[in-house]
Amino acid sequence: MKAKAIKKTKVTVQNRQPWGRLDEKTKEKIAEEVQSGLLSQRGASQKYGIPKSTIGLWRVKHNLVTLFDRQGPNKLLQMNESQESKLLLKKIEELTKALEDAQLKNIALETMIEVAESELHIKIRKKRGTKQS
Incomplete structure (x- = not known):
């Protein structure tokens, strides 16, 4: 049996979604993925078709927001001391x-x-x- 090849379209300027049209929640989600280490900045750039520099700016912007957001105190309480100190x-x-x-x-x-x-x-x-x- 042959496995079906999944055709992956390469993200280009013509077919990517413009970053300016993304809502804040999506920008935060992408920044959190990079911040948490799920994706590298380059990987997120390729996945979402957004320049690396733009993702870097989002990370800086949402850096403190992700630490002290609505769920932030709960996340910090659930961490042990070493995780909190590393963060x-x-x-x-x-x-x-x-x-x-x-x-x-x-x-x-x-x-x-x-x-x-x-x-x-x-x-x-x-x-x-x-x-x-």
């Missing part, structure tokens, strides 16, 4: 990375302002203590 350490690592990224962005913007001021010979930064009119 909290993972959140701390993610928040630390987000802080480092924000600090790098701030340094880049400061450098850009300094270069623009020196190249264009104009004052971009506002003087402290000046009154607005």
